[in-house]
Amino acid sequence: MSLSGAWYLGLAAVVFSIGAIGLLVRRNVLIMFMCIELMLNAANLTFVTFARMLGDIGGQAIVFFVLVVAAAEVVVGLGIVVTNYRRRSTTVADDLNSLKG
Amino acid sequence: MLHAAYLMPLLALAGFLVLVAVGRRAGDPVAGWIGTVAVAGAFVVACLVLVCLFREPESQRLFVHNYFTWIHSGGLTVPIGIQVDPLSITMCMFITGVSALIHLYSIGYMKGDPDYSKFFIYLNLFVFSMLVLVLADNLLLTFVGWEGVGVCSYWLVSFWFRRDSAASAGKKAFIYNRIGDVGFLAAIFLIFEKTGTLQYEGGPGGGVFGQLHHLGGGTGTAAVLLLFLAATGKSAQIPLFNWLPDAMEGPTPVSALIHAATMVTAGVYLLCRMNHLLALSHTGLEVIAIVGGVTAFVAATIACAQQDIKKVLAFSTVSQIGYMVLAVGCGAYVAAIFLMVAHAFFKGLLFLAAGSVIHGLDDEQDLKRMGALRKVMKWTTFTFTVGFLAIAGIPPLAGFWAKGDVLENAYAHYKVLWALGLLTAVLTAYYMSRLQILAFGDDPRWDKIGPNGEPAHHTPHESPWVMRLPLVILAVAAFFAGALNLPWVHHYSLSNFLAPVFAGSLYNDHLGRGAVWALSLTDIAAAVIGVILAAALWRGAQVDKPRLEPQFLQRVWYWDDFYDAVIGRPGQKLATFLAWVVDARVIDGAVNGAASLVRATGSASRKLQTGYVRNYALGISLGMALIVAFLFSRTWWS
Numbered sequence: 001m002s003l004s005g006a007w008y009l010g011l012a013a014v015v016f017s018i019g020a021i022g023l024l025v026r027r028n029v030l031i032m033f034m035c036i037e038l039m040l041n042a043a044n045l046t047f048v049t050f051a052r053m054l055g056d057i058g059g060q061a062i063v064f065f066v067l068v069v070a071a072a073e074v075v076v077g078l079g080i081v082v083t084n085y086r087r088r089s090t091t092v093a094d095d096l097n098s099l100k101g
Numbered sequence: 102m103l104h105a106a107y108l109m110p111l112l113a114l115a116g117f118l119v120l121v122a123v124g125r126r127a128g129d130p131v132a133g134w135i136g137t138v139a140v141a142g143a144f145v146v147a148c149l150v151l152v153c154l155f156r157e158p159e160s161q162r163l164f165v166h167n168y169f170t171w172i173h174s175g176g177l178t179v180p181i182g183i184q185v186d187p188l189s190i191t192m193c194m195f196i197t198g199v200s201a202l203i204h205l206y207s208i209g210y211m212k213g214d215p216d217y218s219k220f221f222i223y224l225n226l227f228v229f230s231m232l233v234l235v236l237a238d239n240l241l242l243t244f245v246g247w248e249g250v251g252v253c254s255y256w257l258v259s260f261w262f263r264r265d266s267a268a269s270a271g272k273k274a275f276i277y278n279r280i281g282d283v284g285f286l287a288a289i290f291l292i293f294e295k296t297g298t299l300q301y302e303g304g305p306g307g308g309v310f311g312q313l314h315h316l317g318g319g320t321g322t323a324a325v326l327l328l329f330l331a332a333t334g335k336s337a338q339i340p341l342f343n344w345l346p347d348a349m350e351g352p353t354p355v356s357a358l359i360h361a362a363t364m365v366t367a368g369v370y371l372l373c374r375m376n377h378l379l380a381l382s383h384t385g386l387e388v389i390a391i392v393g394g395v396t397a398f399v400a401a402t403i404a405c406a407q408q409d410i411k412k413v414l415a416f417s418t419v420s421q422i423g424y425m426v427l428a429v430g431c432g433a434y435v436a437a438i439f440l441m442v443a444h445a446f447f448k449g450l451l452f453l454a455a456g457s458v459i460h461g462l463d464d465e466q467d468l469k470r471m472g473a474l475r476k477v478m479k480w481t482t483f484t485f486t487v488g489f490l491a492i493a494g495i496p497p498l499a500g501f502w503a504k505g506d507v508l509e510n511a512y513a514h515y516k517v518l519w520a521l522g523l524l525t526a527v528l529t530a531y532y533m534s535r536l537q538i539l540a541f542g543d544d545p546r547w548d549k550i551g552p553n554g555e556p557a558h559h560t561p562h563e564s565p566w567v568m569r570l571p572l573v574i575l576a577v578a579a580f581f582a583g584a585l586n587l588p589w590v591h592h593y594s595l596s597n598f599l600a601p602v603f604a605g606s607l608y609n610d611h612l613g614r615g616a617v618w619a620l621s622l623t624d625i626a627a628a629v630i631g632v633i634l635a636a637a638l639w640r641g642a643q644v645d646k647p648r649l650e651p652q653f654l655q656r657v658w659y660w661d662d663f664y665d666a667v668i669g670r671p672g673q674k675l676a677t678f679l680a681w682v683v684d685a686r687v688i689d690g691a692v693n694g695a696a697s698l699v700r701a702t703g704s705a706s707r708k709l710q711t712g713y714v715r716n717y718a719l720g721i722s723l724g725m726a727l728i729v730a731f732l733f734s735r736t737w738w739s
Contacts, residue, residue, distance in 0.1 A: 023718050032714070097712030 008049040016042035029081050029091045033074070040070045102153040103164040105146060106185045106236060109193055112143040113229035117222060124218030133208035136221035140204050140228050144197035151190050162187055162601055165238050165303040172241075176297055184238035184301060188602040191438060191595070192235040192370055195445045199362045200228045202571035206453050207354040209568040210460060220260065220352070227253035231363050235370060239300040240289050240309070243371070247285065247335065250364045251278045257359060258351040270350040277344035281334015281368075288327035292378075295320060301374065310377045317381065325385030328375055329392075332368030336422045339396045343661055345419055349411040353456030356411060361418045361452050362445035369425045369441055373434045373603075380432070380606035390430025394511070394518035394525075397423030399658060401528035405535065406654035409466045410455050413536050417492065418448055420525060424507045427518060432608030433510035435586070435596045440507055442595075443499035443582045447491035450575035454485035457568055458540060461561035462547060468536065469552070469644050473545040477561045482541050484572040489537045491579040493530040494628040496621075499582035505624050506586065512620055513610035523627050530631025538639045546644070588617065 019038030026032055044063045051059030085091055116139025124132045154162050167182035183189075204224060211220050230249025237243040252275075259271025289299065296312035298304055306312050316324060332338065337345035348360050359365070372379060372389070379386060397420045404416035421444050428437035459466055461478055475482040491498035494505070504526060512519040547558040563569070586595040600607065612620075638649060656662065 020718075020722055024715050024722065093714045096714070099710065100712030101707030101710030 005049050005053040008045060012042040012045040012049065015039075015045070027092045027094055029084075029093050029096075032093060033077055033081070037070065037074075040066060102149055103157075103185050104166055106150045106164075106183055106190075106193075107166075107168070108146045109143040109150075109197060110229050110232040110236065112139050112146065113225050113232060115139060117225040117229055120218060120222045120225060124222055127218065129212060129214075129217045130208050132218035132221050133204070133211070136225050137201060137204040137208065139225055140197060141201040143228065143232070144194075144201045147190065147193045147197045150185060151194060154185065154187065154190055159601060163302065165300075167238070167304075177293065177299075178304075179239055179241045179299055180304075181242065182238040182300075183236040184303075185236070186602055187598045188370075188373060188438070189235050191442065191599065193232060195442050196228070196231050196235065196363050199445050199449050199575070200224075200231075200358060202574055203354050203358040203362075203449065203453065206357075206456070206568050206571040207352075209565045210354050210456055211352065216260070220257075223253050223256045223260070224354075224358070227257070227359060227364070231367070234367055238303065240292065241299050243374075244282075244285055244289060247331075247367060247371075248282065250359070250367060251275065251282070251335070254278070254348070254359050254364055257355040258348045260351055260355065264350070267350040270344075270347040274344040274348045277341045278334045281331045281341055284327040284330025284334070285371075288324050288331065291320065291324050291327065292316070295324075313377055313381060316378065321378065321381035322385050325375075325379055325382040326388060328371060328378075329385065329389055332372050332426070333392065334368070335371075336365050336368030336426065337419045338368070338392055338423060338426055339399065342396060342400065342419050343657065343664065346412050346415040346657070349409070349415050353411065353452060353459060356415070357449045357452030357456065360415065361448040365418060365422055366425065366441045366445070369422065369429060369437055372426070372429045373437060376434050376603050376606045379429070386430050386432060388430075390427055390511075390515055390518055393423045393426030393428070393430050394515075394521045395423070396420070397427060397525045398521050398528075401525045401532065403654050403657050404532040405528060406650040408468050408650075408655075410458065410468050410471070410536065410540060411452070411466055413468070413532060414448070414451055414455060417451075417529065417532065418444075420529065421448065421492070424504060424522065424525070427511055427522060428507040431507075431510040431514040432606060433507065433514075433610070434603045434607055435599050436503070436506035436510050438599060439586045439595050440503040442585065443491070443503035443579070446575055446582050447488045447498075447500055447579040450484060450572065450579050451488040451492065453568070453572055453575065454481050454488060457481040457564040457572065458485075458561075460564055460568070462558055465547065465558060467551075468539040470546055470555070470558070471540045472543050472547065472644075473541070474547075474561060475541045476545075478563050480563060480569045480572060484576040485541065486537065487576040488579055489533050493533050493632060494526055494624055495632075496625060497583060499579050501624065501628070502583035502586060502588075505621055508624060509612060509617060509620050510608060510610050512616075513612055514608070523623065526624060526627040527631040527634075530628040531635045534632045534635030535639050538635060539644065543640065544642060 016039050019035040019042060022035035022038070023032050026035065044066050047059040047063050047066070049059075051057060081091060084096065088095065090096075116136050119135055119139075120127075120132055124135070127135060154164075164185040165182060167180035169181055170178060171181045172179040204221070207220065207224065211217055214220065227250060230246045230253055232246070234243055234246025234250060237246060255271045255275040258274050259268045262268045262271070292309055293299055295315040296306070296309050298306060298308055298312065300308040302308045302310050313321075334341045345360055345365065349356055351360070379389075400416045400419035400423060404413050404420065407413045407416060421440065425437040425440050425444070428434070428440065458471065458474060458478065458481060461474075461481070462471065465471070487498070491500040494501045496502075508519060508522050508526070511522050547561065550557055591597060638646070653659065
């Protein structure tokens with residue numbers, strides 16, 4: 001038997017919500033990163049699901065781009081996090097408020 | 102040979118250009134000689150042109166030649182061209198002649214001045230502009246000359262600009278003239294609007310004078326009054342005469358040339374040139390006559406109370422030009438020109454002699470510190486006396502004939518103005534005798550300490566020959582210039598020569614022989630009374646007579662104070678108001694207000710930037726939720 005597309009979409013929504021809420025409530029930059037990854041992958045799952053449901057390969061192709069962007073973002077983001085940790089010995093996001101207006 | 106008239110301005114211009122190029126290197130006195138030779142050359146050309154003009158038959162003494170088109174725009178065509186006729190050549194003769202003499206005089210007078218060559222540069226440029234003014238064959242080119250002499254006058258009045266008084270006198274002269282120039286420009290616009298041309302004669306439709314029927318009634322009067330406004334500025338008439346006495350801050354040759362002999366008569370020349378237009382407006386002529394007569398009188402009263410030798414002569418100039426304007430107002434253009442020529446000689450002479458006195462006394466101009474100069478400056482005294490007798494109206498000198506002509510016409514035209522003119526003649530004789538007595542008569546006062554503790558002067562010295570020669574020549578001219586227009590000579594007279602220019606608009610007084618004799622005797626009586634009065638009042642060692650020099654006259658009828666109170670101070674207040682209220686509050690307020698608004702907006706909105714990542718993330722989430730909600734609402738409601 002095959003599950004209907006709605007299940008996949010529901011799972012993606014749940015994962016996305018976990019990521020979004022995690023991003024809002026957690027203070028640790030690394031955890032926030034993981035939450036972003038969760039949201040990205042939830043979006044990927046949605047793309048793939050719709051690609052299957054609508055028989056359009058475009059959705060699957062987009063996923064590759066998202067993966068590449070995510071990988072690049074992680075590289076830059078982790079670089080910033082590591083540098084910041086070296087300078088200020090913290091990975092708590094709320095301590096990094098020097099851009100306060 | 103008539104077409105060679107253009108050489109006159111060109112020679113002056115050449116002198117100017119040569120001096121600009123090499124003047125500073127040529128220095129003292131070569132630069133002066135270059136300037137003098139250029140102007141003397143112009144005088145020679147003027148003589149030749151005059152001779153050629155004489156050889157033409159009377160009715161054909163008009164030569165208009167356009168060299169090229171200067172401005173061509175729509176209906177407006179302005180050529181560069183000259184008009185040689187008896188009027189312009191008469192002007193050229195005395196302009197170049199007197200200028201050449203004054204250039205020669207300046208070689209001596211300006212000796213040792215650090216800006217020696219610059220002086221002659223300005224002087225030559227002035228002569229050029231003046232010749233352009235009188236030779237131009239259209240109003241716009243005349244205006245160019247008019248502005249040229251104005252700016253040269255400004256430069257020369259403030260020639261010693263390191264003195265504050267000279268600098269501000271230059272500005273005053275320039276600004277007063279600008280007020281008149283507005284009238285000139287407006288008149289040009291009006292005349293062009295109505296006639297479509299600016300040429301005096303010749304050109305399409307016979308020029309302005311051929312199109313006069315377009316300028317009837319109120320338009321003609323307006324044009325005449327606007328031109329007269331220009332003349333009051335340039336020729337120092339009420340209400341714009343105050344600049345001329347201040348212009349005496351310039352070197353004395355400048356006062357003689359520009360502010361006595363030539364430039365200040367440009368206004369009278371303009372009115373004479375436009376005589377056919379003036380003839381259209383009876384009201385305009387009346388205004389001109391009244392202003393002239395009143396100016397002559399007012400200025401003469403002021404001259405009676407001045408202490409500065411040049412100020413006396415300056416007010417005397419204003420007064421004499423008042424006579425000329427009065428003559429123009431009577432339609433007696435020939436009398437105006439006759440007095441202008443005679444005045445150029447005797448007033449130029451008086452100024453140059455005064456300059457010789459000032460030169461000899463180390464720049465002393467106070468009459469009260471002169472006296473008995475006859476003993477040390479024989480040439481100056483003698484020539485000055487000739488000038489004095491001429492202006493006072495003692496026969497047979499030039500002033501008697503010229504002033505007599507004016508008064509005769511005034512008598513026939515406006516009796517009241519004639520009486521005023523006669524009174525002015527008495528005053529003229531009086532203030533000139535006073536000047537003569539204070540400067541040359543009685544005992545010396547220059548060897549005593551001045552009233553404010555100025556040190557005594559050295560014994561004055563007579564001036565060098567380059568200064569004496571012009572004095573002598575001008576004295577001869579001032580003596581005999583009356584012969585130009587003697588009443589019993591008809592054919593070889595200025596009247597006959599100038600008649601074609603004025604044709605129908607010239608006023609003929611039709612006075613009988615007896616009336617003319619009576620008027621002449623009255624003139625002589627007036628002159629003699631003035632001289633005797635001055636001799637009775639001013640002989641003697643006591644020179645401080647406050648009752649004869651009331652404040653009212655010394656302060657120029659409070660005329661300057663009046664302008665100061667009515668225009669100067671309110672103007673200053675307005676400027677202060679604009680500077681401290683309009684500019685500081687309104688304009689700066691608007692600019693600063695815009696800046697403050699931006700700053701306030703910025704300060705308010707920067708609060709949004711908390712620096713906490715979660716706040717931004719929340720913002721993004723909310724925004725996304727809003728977009729999703731919007732999309733859903735569209736789906737449900739449609």
